[in-house]
Amino acid sequence: MVATFVSKAGHIATIPLNEQRTVTADWYTTICLPKVTTDLRKINPERRIILHQDNASSHTAQKTTQYLTKENVELLDHPPYSPDLSPNDFFTFPKIKNRLRGQS
Numbered sequence: 001m002v003a004t005f006v007s008k009a010g011h012i013a014t015i016p017l018n019e020q021r022t023v024t025a026d027w028y029t030t031i032c033l034p035k036v037t038t039d040l041r042k043i044n045p046e047r048r049i050i051l052h053q054d055n056a057s058s059h060t061a062q063k064t065t066q067y068l069t070k071e072n073v074e075l076l077d078h079p080p081y082s083p084d085l086s087p088n089d090f091f092t093f094p095k096i097k098n099r100l101r102g103q104s
Contacts, residue, residue, distance in 0.1 A: 003028075005036045006092055012039055025061035033064075037071050052076040 001023070005012040015032050017023060040049055051073050053059040068075065 003032050004096055005032075006096075007040070012036055023056065023058045025058045025063040028058045028061075029063050029067040033067055033071070033073075037073065048074070050074045050076050052078060054078050 001017040002014050003017070003023070004014045013032075013035050015035060017027065037049060040047060049072070051068065053075070055078055058064065
């Protein structure tokens with residue numbers, strides 16, 4: 001399993017879930033989010049970061065919320081049980097799947 005992060009400019013990071021079977025708030029806040037925020041801030045330190053994530057427990061955990069607040073990362077709400085309203089389902093995920101299949 002991997003976590004993939006993209007911005008409007010393209011791919012930011014793909015982070016593998018090594019030696020774990022479950023995504024936890026600990027992994028998400030100590031491995032994924034620090035890499036993503038660091039990489040984005042290298043590009044433009046003054047950049048406003050808005051994160052769109054689903055409602056997985058690792059994303060909504062108090063530890064994650066505290067990390068995002070501390071790092072001044074804003075959240076774009078994800079509608080519960082509404083995949084038809086998620087832009088990632090229509091625009092981002094098909095592109096990621098095509099790249100994994102070796103297609104452009």
